[in-house]
Amino acid sequence: MSTERIEEFLSAVKSAFAANTLVKLKLAGYHGSEPDLKSIDVKKIVAKGTEKFSFTFHYKTRDIIKNQIQPEAVGNLRIALKDEFRSAQLSTTEFDMSFERNGDKVRIKRTEVEGRDAPSTDHNRAKNRPLSETNKPYLHALDITGKDGVVRNDAQDKFRQINKMVEIFAPLIQAIKADKPRILDMGAGKGYLDFALYDYLANVANRPADIIGVEMRDGLVKDGNATAAQSGFSGLTFEPGTILDYDASGADAVIALHACDTATDDAIYKGISAGASLIAVAPCCHKQIRRQMEAGNPNATLENLLRHGIFLERQAEMVTDALRALILELHGYKTKVFEFVSDAHTPKNNLIVAEKDGRVGRDRDAVLKQIADTKEMFGVEQHYLERLLGL
Ligand SMILES: C[S@@+](CC[C@H](N)C(=O)[O-])C[C@H]1O[C@@H](n2cnc3c(N)ncnc32)[C@H](O)[C@@H]1O
Structure with missing residues (x-):
C-alpha cells in the first residue's frame, strides 16, 4: 500500500x-x-x-x-x-x-491552486547575472567551472563576486569617452576581473576595450596570456613587471584590486600621471600610515581612542584611504568610496572610485588645507602617495 x-x-x-x-x-x-x-x-x-x-x-x-x-x-x-x-x-x-x-x-x-507561475529553469540566466554564459575556457582555467562548463559548487561565491565586479566596473568603463578604452589592471594576479570584464564588454555589452594586466609574478602572466589566447580575447594581455616601472601613458582607466600595501598608491600615482579618466582601487593591507600614527603626535583625545591596537589599525586604514581620496580630489578627480564585495569574501572591501571631472585644481587650496589638517590631527608626517607625486 x-x-x-x-x-x-x-x-x-x-x-x-x-x-x-x-x-x-x-x-x-x-x-x-x-x-x-x-x-x-x-x-x-x-x-x-x-x-x-x-x-x-x-x-x-x-x-x-x-x-x-x-x-x-x-x-x-x-x-x-x-x-x-x-x-x-x-x-x-x-x-x-x-x-x-x-x-x-x-x-x-x-x-x-491558481495563479502560481513556474520559476525559470535556466541554470545560468535564472540569477540574472551579467555573465550568463558559463561555458568559457577562462572560467574553467580559473577553476570556476568544471569541464562541463557549469559553475562548481565550491566556486559559487567566486562567480557571484566576479559578476558583482562586472556590475560595478562595466558602467564606469562605458562612461569613458574613448572609443576603445585602454584599461590597466595593476597587480592583476590571476586576472579574474580582467577576463570577466573583457568578456562582458566585448561579448555582452558590445563595447570592446583593451585590457592590460600588469603583474610582477611571471608565472601568472604566462598563464593569463595563454588563457586569453585560448579564449580568443585578442585585446586582453598580461605584462610582467612592477606597477611603478610600467609605462602607463595613454591609459584611460587604472584599476588595482587588493594590490599589496603601497602598491595601491603606485597605481593611483600612475593613473594620475597618465591623466586617466578613471582610477579605481580596492586597497589591501595598510602599514605606512599606521607606523607614522604610532610614532607621531596625534591629537591628545585621539590618543585615548586609539590606544587599543585594533582601533588604531582600523583608524589608520581610514586615514590612509581618506588621504588617498583627498589627493585624488586635489588632482581633479571626483571621488567616492563604497563597499564593493561583502566582507564574507574579504574584510578588505572598500573601493575608491575616482572619475576625472574636468575641474582640475578648482578647489586646490581648500583641499590642500584638508590634507594638512587631517595629517596634523593624526600625527602623520607624509603619505607615501604624496611623496610619489612630489607634494
Ligand atoms: C592580493 S593579489 C590580488 C590580485 C587581483 N588584483 C585580484 O583582486 O584578484 C595582489 C597581486 O598584486 C601583485 N603585486 C603586488 N605588488 C605589485 C607591484 N608593485 N607590481 C606588480 N604587481 C604587484 C601580486 O603579485 C599579486 O598577484
Whole structure:
C-alpha cells in the first residue's frame, strides 16, 4: 500500500517535471544515517540544454547542491521517500501535494491552486547575472567551472563576486569617452576581473576595450596570456613587471584590486600621471600610515581612542584611504568610496572610485588645507602617495 502511494507521489513529481509546472519539492523529517542533514529542496534546471533535477541538501551549517538527470534523480527520491524522509511537499503551478509517512502508512493530500507561475529553469540566466554564459575556457582555467562548463559548487561565491565586479566596473568603463578604452589592471594576479570584464564588454555589452594586466609574478602572466589566447580575447594581455616601472601613458582607466600595501598608491600615482579618466582601487593591507600614527603626535583625545591596537589599525586604514581620496580630489578627480564585495569574501572591501571631472585644481587650496589638517590631527608626517607625486 505504501509503495503504491510513493509511486503515486513520484508520478506527480515526474509529470510536473516533464510539463514544466514544478515549482518546488521539499523533503523534510529526515531520519537517515547522514549526520546533520536536515532537509532537501528539489527544483528543475536546464543546464547546457539538459533537463535535470537540482537537489539542495541543507545541512546544519552548509548547503550542498547536486544536479542529476531524471532516472537517477527519481531512483534517489524513491529511496528517500521510502526510508529517509517522513514528509514531502510538492508545489506545482496547478496543485500542491503533501506526503506524510508514518512507519509503513503513507498519506497523500492534493490541493488545487491558481495563479502560481513556474520559476525559470535556466541554470545560468535564472540569477540574472551579467555573465550568463558559463561555458568559457577562462572560467574553467580559473577553476570556476568544471569541464562541463557549469559553475562548481565550491566556486559559487567566486562567480557571484566576479559578476558583482562586472556590475560595478562595466558602467564606469562605458562612461569613458574613448572609443576603445585602454584599461590597466595593476597587480592583476590571476586576472579574474580582467577576463570577466573583457568578456562582458566585448561579448555582452558590445563595447570592446583593451585590457592590460600588469603583474610582477611571471608565472601568472604566462598563464593569463595563454588563457586569453585560448579564449580568443585578442585585446586582453598580461605584462610582467612592477606597477611603478610600467609605462602607463595613454591609459584611460587604472584599476588595482587588493594590490599589496603601497602598491595601491603606485597605481593611483600612475593613473594620475597618465591623466586617466578613471582610477579605481580596492586597497589591501595598510602599514605606512599606521607606523607614522604610532610614532607621531596625534591629537591628545585621539590618543585615548586609539590606544587599543585594533582601533588604531582600523583608524589608520581610514586615514590612509581618506588621504588617498583627498589627493585624488586635489588632482581633479571626483571621488567616492563604497563597499564593493561583502566582507564574507574579504574584510578588505572598500573601493575608491575616482572619475576625472574636468575641474582640475578648482578647489586646490581648500583641499590642500584638508590634507594638512587631517595629517596634523593624526600625527602623520607624509603619505607615501604624496611623496610619489612630489607634494
Ligand atoms: C592580493 S593579489 C590580488 C590580485 C587581483 N588584483 C585580484 O583582486 O584578484 C595582489 C597581486 O598584486 C601583485 N603585486 C603586488 N605588488 C605589485 C607591484 N608593485 N607590481 C606588480 N604587481 C604587484 C601580486 O603579485 C599579486 O598577484
